[in-house]
């Protein structure tokens with residue numbers, strides 16, 4: 150098959166690309182990478198120098214593409230389908246790129262910070278950094294609350310790259326710092342969850358959810 154995806158079904162940045170692939174029914178060969186396995190990790194580092202997924206490899210063109218946003222950009226041009234991941238109109242495309250950056254930098258990254266902290270040895274935890282990350286999530290939720298009022302998807306009525314980015318950021322964001330009273334944001338997350346592409350991603354992640362670190366109760 151022309152396209153290969155290196156990923157893990159639980160990994161939030163991989164969800165971005167899986168949603169994009171499933172939206173357009175793009176055929177690909179899945180390669181699940183277990184980074185805890187020394188041999189698999191060493192082989193993967195040859196493809197992805199920081200050991201980060203997702204990565205795609207396009208056999209026909211001999212292209213390896215890293216970084217979820219760049220991968221979706223590549224998929225939009227190389228394997229276009231009914232969901233225009235990057236709109237034709239340059240202003241709308243710019244908006245999709247902006248909201249992709251917004252969700253990655255201001256929701257996804259602080260969410261990852263909280264999750265990474267839970268995985269650490271308690272002696273090396275960073276409570277101040279976690280507080281800062283949660284404050285960032287709170288600020289971002291308030292911005293989304295205003296931005297999404299009256300909208301279905303990030304650009305209005307058509308799903309795009311920006312929504313692929315929003316789903317994993319908000320899904321896991323809600324688990325580490327509940328969206329709570331931000332009802333517009335919560336409703337946007339519900340709409341995303343109802344999308345068949347997203348249901349499929351969640352279904353495939355379910356066998357791995359026990360690996361997600363829940364908050365340790367304070368003693």
Ligand SMILES: N[C@@H](CCC(=O)N[C@@H](CS)C(=O)NCC(=O)O)C(=O)O
Nearest residue numbers: 160161162200201202203216217218
């Ligand atoms: N900026 C990268 C971030 C990728 C990333 O952080 N991936 C995580 C999984 S969600 C990862 O590979 N973590 C493994 C590690 O850092 O060892 C992208 O958008 O693709």
